[in-house]
Amino acid sequence: MGASHGFAPSTLRDVGEEDDGVYVIAVGDTGEPESWQLALMECDEDALEDPQEIALGFDTYCLVVDPGQATHYGGVVECEVTGTRLRLKLTSEAAQALALPTDATFGLHLTADQVSMLKRGLTRVLTSGRSDARPTLLLN
Secondary structure: OOOOOOOOOOEEEEEHHHHHHHOEEEEEEOOOOOEEEEEEEEEOHHHHHOOHHHHHHOOOOOOEOOOOEEEEOOOEEEEOOOOOOEEEOOOOOHHHHHOOOOOOEEEEOOHHHHHHHOOOHHHHHOOOOOOOOOOOOEEE
């Protein structure tokens, strides 16, 4: 039984970050409203202390794919970034929830500064929250 995959662009041309209480790094195909985007949110430190948040698995980073706001907490097994490529190896649960393949690879059409921002942001987000949800390979 194969998982169904939604639309995801082969090349990402936009990256941005926001730090308004909770840090977010996002990559997308164009940066235009309604375009495809993957946002990764840092774990809210309060979730690490809240038994209900812990029980629900919300005590780690969060991934959101738009349009549609498909959401999953944790689930990144590996994350590699080079100047020209982003590869995310996801758990099957994360891939299914986000309508992505378990080995999602995107070409990067970004400036060197944007790649640096992406690497910094991914490191910050993917090392937040409980340690067992952190990727075994991060950035390489």
